Amino acid sequence: MPDYVLKATAGNGQIRVFAATTGGLVETARRLHQTSPVVTQALGRLLTAGSLMGSMMKNADELITLKIAGDGPLSGLLVTADAKGNVKGYPYVNDLSDTLESPIPVSDAIGEGALNILKDIGLKDPYVGYSPLISGELAEDLTYYYAQSEQIPTSVSLGVLLNDDGTVRQAGGFIIQLMPDTDDEVIDALEEALSHAPSLTRLLDEGKTLETIMDDLFKDLNLKVSKTEITRFICDCSRQRITKALISIGKKDLIEMISDQEDIEVNCDFCKEKYSFSPEDLQNILDHLDAPEKEG
Ligand SMILES: [Zn+2]
Structure with missing residues (x-):
């Protein structure tokens, strides 16, 4: 039941x-x-x-x-x-x-x-x-x-x-x-x-x-x-949501993570699902973060 x-x-x-x-x-x-x-x-x-x-x-x-x-x-x-x-x-x-x-x-x-x-x-x-x-x-x-x-x-x-x-x-x-x-x-x-x-x-x-x-x-x-x-x-987490959470930690920390040259793993708080990000992924996030600012 x-x-x-x-x-x-x-x-x-x-x-x-x-x-x-x-x-x-x-x-x-x-x-x-x-x-x-x-x-x-x-x-x-x-x-x-x-x-x-x-x-x-x-x-x-x-x-x-x-x-x-x-x-x-x-x-x-x-x-x-x-x-x-x-x-x-x-x-x-x-x-x-x-x-x-x-x-x-x-x-x-x-x-x-x-x-x-x-x-x-x-x-x-x-x-x-x-x-x-x-x-x-x-x-x-x-x-x-x-x-x-x-x-x-x-x-x-x-x-x-x-x-x-x-x-x-x-x-x-x-x-x-x-x-x-x-x-x-x-x-x-x-x-x-x-x-x-x-x-x-x-x-x-x-x-x-x-x-x-x-x-x-x-x-x-x-x-x-x-x-x-x-x-x-049910958890509705996704890579997109976790990416948003990563963005919210700020540029400075992202840059620091990239300079470490190691994959990072982020767990969803609700369901413990693991999301892995390579330094290239993080660089991508950072690049997109910069884009709207340039336009504005
Ligand atoms: Zn989740």
């Missing part, structure tokens, strides 16, 4: 529901970045948030970037998602030498810091949201972000379940939001339901589908599924 996001409403349309199962894509990320357990947990949670928040966007060409920066040993994480279920991300540090036997809490790895959210909705300036981390466990931090920055009452759950060898067994999460002016009875029923909500990844591990899990959760609130959508870890 591939990873997917389920979109639904409940409580006569007064509750918006987004739920995702993301074990496959989180395992892909773990394999690419060779993360230790706590880093897999943190990155998996943020990737799941990316899948969910990407699917919440209205326009097909929108992009969302979630950036966590903290003063803990993990330092930070970055995740980008589009509205079509594609998500990618990386940790700033991939291995904290932690083990499953003596786990580090995600909040200790991240430390104190902030969550930044960038929404590129095709306008000149992207929307930027910011909130301090209140727990560092990520789900509560997103709940706080929604309350502070977007004034939307939201419940967020994000989870990653690991196998004994550190590979990903299950991952998933949900974002549940109240529409403005929701009836008090609906709010009470939702709070009641959420207070008994068991762990999503445990239920997935029992073989339950998102549909069944959400149906059970909203049993008195009449869940209506509107859409399901595949979500996956």
